Amino acid sequence: MMNQKRLLYRSYLIGFLFIFIAVRIIFNLFQIQNSSEKDRKSVIRTNLIKAKRGNIYASDNSLIAMSIIKYDIHIDFRSISEKLFQDNISFLCDSLECLLKKSRSFFYETFQSEKKKGNRYFLLVKNLNYPYFKILRGFPIFNQGQIRGGFIVEKKICRIHTLENIGKRTLGYDDHRGKAGLEGAFSQFLKEKDGKRLEQRISYKIWKPLKNEVDPEDGKDVYSTIDIDLQDIAYHALLKELSISHAEHGCVILMDVKSGEIPVMMNLEKTKKNTYEDLRNFAVWEGNEPGSTFKTMAILAALEDKKIDVNMIINTEGGVFKLKGKEIRDSHYRGDKKMNPKQILERSSNVGVAKIIYDHYKNDPKGFIKHLYKWKLDKKIGIDIPGESDPFIPKPGKKNWSGITLPWMTFGYNIKLTPLQILTFYNAIANEGKMIKPLFIREIKFHGKSIKKYTKPIIINPSIAGKTSLKKIQDMLEGVVKNGTAKKYYHPEYPYAGKTGTTQLDYWKKGFVTTYNSSFVGYFPAHAPKYSCIVVISKPEKGYYGIEVAVPVFDKIARYIYTRIGKKVFSKTRKINIDFLKKIKESKKYSLDKGIMPNIISVPGKEIIPILENQGFHIKYNGIGKVIHQSVKPGERLKKNQIIVLELEE
Numbered sequence: 001m002m003n004q005k006r007l008l009y010r011s012y013l014i015g016f017l018f019i020f021i022a023v024r025i026i027f028n029l030f031q032i033q034n035s036s037e038k039d040r041k042s043v044i045r046t047n048l049i050k051a052k053r054g055n056i057y058a059s060d061n062s063l064i065a066m067s068i069i070k071y072d073i074h075i076d077f078r079s080i081s082e083k084l085f086q087d088n089i090s091f092l093c094d095s096l097e098c099l100l101k102k103s104r105s106f107f108y109e110t111f112q113s114e115k116k117k118g119n120r121y122f123l124l125v126k127n128l129n130y131p132y133f134k135i136l137r138g139f140p141i142f143n144q145g146q147i148r149g150g151f152i153v154e155k156k157i158c159r160i161h162t163l164e165n166i167g168k169r170t171l172g173y174d175d176h177r178g179k180a181g182l183e184g185a186f187s188q189f190l191k192e193k194d195g196k197r198l199e200q201r202i203s204y205k206i207w208k209p210l211k212n213e214v215d216p217e218d219g220k221d222v223y224s225t226i227d228i229d230l231q232d233i234a235y236h237a238l239l240k241e242l243s244i245s246h247a248e249h250g251c252v253i254l255m256d257v258k259s260g261e262i263p264v265m266m267n268l269e270k271t272k273k274n275t276y277e278d279l280r281n282f283a284v285w286e287g288n289e290p291g292s293t294f295k296t297m298a299i300l301a302a303l304e305d306k307k308i309d310v311n312m313i314i315n316t317e318g319g320v321f322k323l324k325g326k327e328i329r330d331s332h333y334r335g336d337k338k339m340n341p342k343q344i345l346e347r348s349s350n351v352g353v354a355k356i357i358y359d360h361y362k363n364d365p366k367g368f369i370k371h372l373y374k375w376k377l378d379k380k381i382g383i384d385i386p387g388e389s390d391p392f393i394p395k396p397g398k399k400n401w402s403g404i405t406l407p408w409m410t411f412g413y414n415i416k417l418t419p420l421q422i423l424t425f426y427n428a429i430a431n432e433g434k435m436i437k438p439l440f441i442r443e444i445k446f447h448g449k450s451i452k453k454y455t456k457p458i459i460i461n462p463s464i465a466g467k468t469s470l471k472k473i474q475d476m477l478e479g480v481v482k483n484g485t486a487k488k489y490y491h492p493e494y495p496y497a498g499k500t501g502t503t504q505l506d507y508w509k510k511g512f513v514t515t516y517n518s519s520f521v522g523y524f525p526a527h528a529p530k531y532s533c534i535v536v537i538s539k540p541e542k543g544y545y546g547i548e549v550a551v552p553v554f555d556k557i558a559r560y561i562y563t564r565i566g567k568k569v570f571s572k573t574r575k576i577n578i579d580f581l582k583k584i585k586e587s588k589k590y591s592l593d594k595g596i597m598p599n600i601i602s603v604p605g606k607e608i609i610p611i612l613e614n615q616g617f618h619i620k621y622n623g624i625g626k627v628i629h630q631s632v633k634p635g636e637r638l639k640k641n642q643i644i645v646l647e648l649e650e
Contacts, residue, residue, distance in 0.1 A: 043201045046213065050157060051192035054219030056171065056182055058228045059263060059442070063162060065171050065183065070158045071128040073136065076150035077115045080141060084148065085115060088140035095139045099132065100125060127158065159183075166235040167226065168278040170265045172385070181281065182440060185384040186222045189444050189451075193217040220451060223443040227263035230254060230561070234266040237556040238535070242268055242276050245540035245549050249276075251283040251419055252553060255427050255532045257523060260436040260457045264533075264557075282536070287389040287416040291503030292348045292546070293521050294412035296473060297425065298357050299341055301371035303469040307360040310472055313338045314352050321351040324403045328354050328411075331502070331545075332485060345476045346484030348500060354407040365396040365406050375435070375464050377417065381424055383438055392416035412503060419536045422521055426498070427532040428464045429473060430523035435461035478526045485547050486520065489555045493601060494562050497529075498522015498554070500546030505539070516544035520551045524558045533557060559628045563601060597644075599634035600627050605648045612644060621646040 056065035077085075093107040114122045128136065133153075136142060142151040161171045172181015179187060195216030199209055234252045242250050247270070254264035265283050268276040280286075302308045319333030330349050344352030361368040372378060378393040393415055394400045400414075408414050420438060428435035437458040444452040465473075477497035481490050485500045501519035506512040518540055523532040535550040543549050600608050604626050609619050620643060631645035632638065 044210075045199050045201075046196055047199050049195035049197055049212070049214075049216040051194050051216035052157070052218045053159065053192045054190040055221045056186075056190070057221065057223045058226050059224065059261075060228065061223070062228060064167070064224070064226065064228065065159065065161050067157050067159055069130065069155055070126075071130070071133040072126045072154040072156065073124045073128060073133075074152040074154070075111075075114070075122045075124055076120045076146070076152055077111075077122065078118050078120050079147060079150040080115070080144075081148070084141060084144065091140040092142070099135060099139075121152070163226075163228070163231065165278050167231050167266065169267050169281045170226065170231075170278070172281075179386045181385060182222065182224055182226075184386050186441060186444075189220040189222055192219040218447075220444050220446045222441055223445065224441050225256075225261035225263055225439060226265075229564070230264045230557070231266060233560045234264045234553075234557055235268075237553045238266055238268055238537075239276055241537065241549060241553050242270070245537065245542045247537045247541070247549070248539035249280075249282055250535070250537040250553075251281075251286075252535050252557070253283050253420055253423050253533065254557065255423055255438060257427055257430045257529045257532055258457070260427070260439040261442070262438050262440055263531075281385070281387055282538070283419045284383065284385055285387045285389055285418065286538075287391060287418045287421075288505070288517055288538075289413050289415060289503050290417050290422055291412040291501040291517065291519065292350075293422055293426075293499050293501035293519055294415065294417075295345055295348065295353045295410065296429070296477065296499050297372070297375070297377070298353050298368075298410040299345055299476070300429075300465055300469060300473045301368055302341075302356055302360060303472055304371065304465050305360075305367065308341050308356055310342055310475075311340060313340055314344065314355055316344070316349055316351045316355070319349075319351060321354060323354075323358070323407055326404055328407065342476045342479055345499070346479045348480075348485050350411040353410045357410040358407040361406060365401075368406065369393065369396060374461070375425060375428075376460060377421065377425065381421060381437060381460065383420065384440055388420070389416075389418050391418070391421055412501065419519075419534050422519075423532055423534040424460070425464070426521045426523065426534070428461065429470060429477070430497075430529040430532050433463040433465055433467070433470050434459060435464055474526075477522060481522070481526070485545075486551050488547060489551050493599075494524070494555075494559050495526040496522055496524035496554075496558050497526040500551065502545050515539045518544055518546045518549035520546045520554045522554065524561075531558075531561060556628075563626055563628050595638045597630070597632040597634055597636045597638050600630055600646075603627050605646065609646070616640060618643045619646060620644070621648055 053067045055063055055067075058064045089108065089111060093104045093111070096102070096107045097104040125136075137151060137153075141149045143149065144151070146152055161168060163171055170181050172179070172183040172185070174183045174187040174190070178184070183190065193216065195212055196214040197209055197212040234254065238250050238252050241247075249267070249269040251268075252264060252266040253262065255262055265281070267278050267280060267282050269279045269282075271277055271279075299308075316330065316337060316339055318337055319330035321328040328350050330351050332347050332349070334347065336343070336347075339347065339349060339352055341352075341356065343349075344356070357368060372393050377391055380388050380390060382388075394405055394409070405414050424435060424438060437460055439454060439457070442454055443450055474497065477499060478495070480486050480499055481495075481497055486498065498521055501517070501521070503517040503519070505515045505517060517536060517538050519534065519536045521532075521534040523529040533554055535553040537549045537553070540549050605621060608627060609621065612619050617638065618641060627646050627648055629647035632642070
């Protein structure tokens with residue numbers, strides 16, 4: 001009986017032993033399987049292949065936006081042996097002083113302190129360009145790499161804009177802030193597509209590519225219409241006037257009359273530090289009552305309906321017109337009680353334009369408004385750059401329409417337009433009635449191959465008015481500069497046409513502080529125009545009329561363009577003396593020997609100033625480039641020891 005029990009116990013024991021061995025084998029198999037999976041994962045990975053965002057080029061094919069690799073450098077002081085550190089710290093600090101422009105003692109004391117702390121991730125420098133990185137990695141200690149020299153390198157792709165403050169907002173962005181400017185407008189072309197690939201570990205931190213799961217695709221390149229030279233001129237002209245007038249902000253837009261290309265879009269705003277920076281795109285975004293620049297539209301509507309002709313006389317009521325308990329006043333009243341439409345526009349008479357429109361459309365305001373709809377002033381232009389504001393045109397019969405809405409509209413109140421919307425209309429006047437969409441790019445390329453070209457102007461309205469009406473309004477706008485509110489800047493060498501504007505802001509607010517928008521919009525040359533341009537300056541503290549604040553900016557840009565491209569563009573409208581020395585030899589009329597002042601516009605100052613000074617004249621000048629203005633007109637007789645003032649390009 002005892003033997004049977006012993007045999008049974010042994011059987012149980014052997015059974016349990018086999019079960020234990022089986023469980024152990026199964027457990028080990030699971031371990032081996034899991035270990036293999038971990039090992040496989042440790043030697044194979046999927047890595048991101050970064051693609052490159054497309055570049056943006058200026059009109060001369062120079063880069064204005066690009067993606068480049070920059071380097072952040074950290075130091076792992078624990079990885080550096082004490083001997084290597086002490087033997088080379090002096091040499092390293094000397095080298096860093098030369099490269100990073102900080103004192104040797106600063107680096108020496110900092111490194112000694114961080115070494116004692118055992119800092120494993122000390123930031124040495126951020127955003128280092130490749131040439132500097134290449135030099136830095138060859139310095140003592142760092143040339144031992146990451147394991148022995150503690151040299152930790154982090155690469156990152158950065159977007160670089162070369163225009164900086166002369167076009168930062170025009171270039172814009174496409175990131176967590178949203179979309180703005182050229183970067184945002186053409187992101188569909190510029191945006192890159194990152195790839196993925198399998199890689200195998202072959203040693204510490206060295207991975208061998210196996211195959212691409214997804215191929216990377218670089219972004220396409222955008223060739224813009226931006227002219228860097230003109231953008232720079234506009235920046236300095238606007239900055240100077242904003243600084244003089246202590247204005248809150250301002251903008252400039254330049255447009256090619258025939259193509260609609262925008263070579264210049266400049267915005268500047270005063271910061272808390274009393275500096276001016278390109279922070280917001282007022283040219284596209286800011287809608288305001290345009291003021292007197294709208295008078296051109298009002299008079300053109302009346303000309304189209306044949307309500308007026310250029311010879312009719314309007315009683316301007318001595319500069320004050322009372323209507324429905326309100327007064328309309330002329331701010332430029334010169335004592336003329338009667339004026340024709342040309343004089344009304346030239347002198348910017350609120351009374352005159354209000355009487356023209358009110359007398360002829362008070363019983364049919366829709367007859368006037370229909371022109372604004374035909375010109376699509378009630379709709380966005382639909383430009384590519386994000387952020388365009390909706391215009392506002394009141395509708396007769398709606399709650400925002402009253403008995404004084406129509407007359408007040410005629411001089412630019414109760415409506416809202418952006419600077420670009422106003423310029424697009426004036427450009428149509430310069431373009432013989434054809435209204436075209438502003439264009440910001442010329443071509444899209446991918447790896448040098450053209451993908452899409454923008455060569456044909458996009459027509460918004462084939463004809464805003466008849467030829468007769470257009471000719472009359474063009475003559476009136478030329479008269480504004482020759483005889484009217486902008487005549488202070490008229491010069492036969494630089495003929496342009498346009499309209500001044502001054503708008504009172506926040507006048508509807510109780511207890512408001514009087515502030516203004518000052519503007520000038522026009523085109524040049526006055527005949528066969530090449531460019532149209534608008535300047536708007538908001539809330540100036542010194543001066544507020546368009547002639548005081550906005551026209552000086554327009555004038556400087558126009559004069560520069562006249563002298564820069566001279567005969568190539570304006571040969572039909574004026575003659576520019578490009579080679580002064582040749583002119584002196586060939587023409588007796590302009591010879592200094594005869595005591596006659598020559599035309600020295602566009603002549604380099606460094607050439608002409610010594611010649612004039614050697615003749616005994618006293619020269620005062622501002623700037624360093626070519627002559628853009630001379631105080632003594634060509635053909636005038638010079639006096640001995642006469643003072644001649646020259647303005648040169650800045």
